[in-house]
Amino acid sequence: MIKSRLSLDEYEKGVTGGDRVILSRAITLIESTLVKDQELGSQLLDRLLPHTGNSVRIGITGIPGVGKSTFIESFGGMLTPDNKVAVLAIDPSSEKTRGSILGDKTRMTELSRNPNAYIRPSPTATNLGGVASRTREVMLLCEAAGFNIILIETVGVGQSETVVKGMVDFFLLLMIAGAGDEMQGIKKGIVEMADTIAINKDDAADSSSVQQAREAYQQALHILNSDNTTWTPKVVTCSGLTGGGMEDIWAIIQKYVQERKNNGQFEAYRAEQHLKWMHESISSLLKADFYSNPKILKALPKLEQAIQNGKKHPIQAARELIALFRKG
DSSP states (O other), X not given: OOOSSOOHHHHHHHHHXXXXXXXXXXXXXXXXXXXXXXXXXXXXXXXXXXXXXXXXXXXXXXXXXXXXXXXXXXXXXXXXXXXXXXXXXXXXXXXXXXXXXXXXXXXXXXXXTOTTEEEEEEEOTTOGGGOOTTHHHHHHHHHHTXXXXXXXXXXXXXXXXXXXXXXXXXXXXXXXXXXXXXXXXXXXXXXXXXXXXXXXXXXXXXXHHHHHHHHHHHHHHHHHTTTOOSOOOEEEEOOTTTOTTHHHHHHHHHHHHHHHHHTTHHHHHHHHHHHHHHHHHHHHHHHHHHHHOHHHHHHHHHHHHHHHTTSSOHHHHHHHHHHHHHTO
């Protein structure tokens, strides 16, 4: 019978030793909502911190149907002969059932069997932007386990792109050609965040539509990034199905990372991300503490009912609850 919870030493030794079974169990520990698990997970992260930060963190997003999973399967497979690749696939959770599809591992059949790759689907649990609340912690665990390239796939909707951009070194936006208006379905903010746009499925589109799409996106990047003097975002074409263009994309990422390391922006940006992470964690922890407070648990249902009956203004109810919480 397998113990449900290992000791702190067992988790640390297993993760740093590259034991995938223990890595998976450590991730489950980190993702747990149980107080004891959260305390142990926090201690584990403290111990593993010296072993983290040595990867290239890449965010990958795109509109639904762009072929993110197929792209990652091909891109990851191209990388694995010389690297250890961890894929964190963020899966959408149902608002009603809290369940998720978790299908990325089955879609990436070849990569899931690759000894130098590790795929971890994570449900969003309805968190802001479709990003699992523990994605950053899971990323650190994978780094401590020796994975030097981390690929984070977003659900491609909502604000997930903004959240993922804040935890990666390089942000890749996948698009397809021949879908009518080349800018349809893509928001200005996402284009501004992209370090490179890759037009996927170039094998399935005629060359003229691919070229038109490339020119349209390049023009958009030129306008939106006119003030960016340190890096000029690229527009390339690729095929997740055939593997075409994958080495070119990896070369662009390597060049980008090296340039940012040379000018000091790489570490500065990561430090900025860590500060933002701290502030987001404060908000998250305070919220969890607030809703688990006995006084709040007792008063909340009555105030919710009063709001629904139109007898209490939402802001006033919030102020009353916060005042009650502050009394301790």
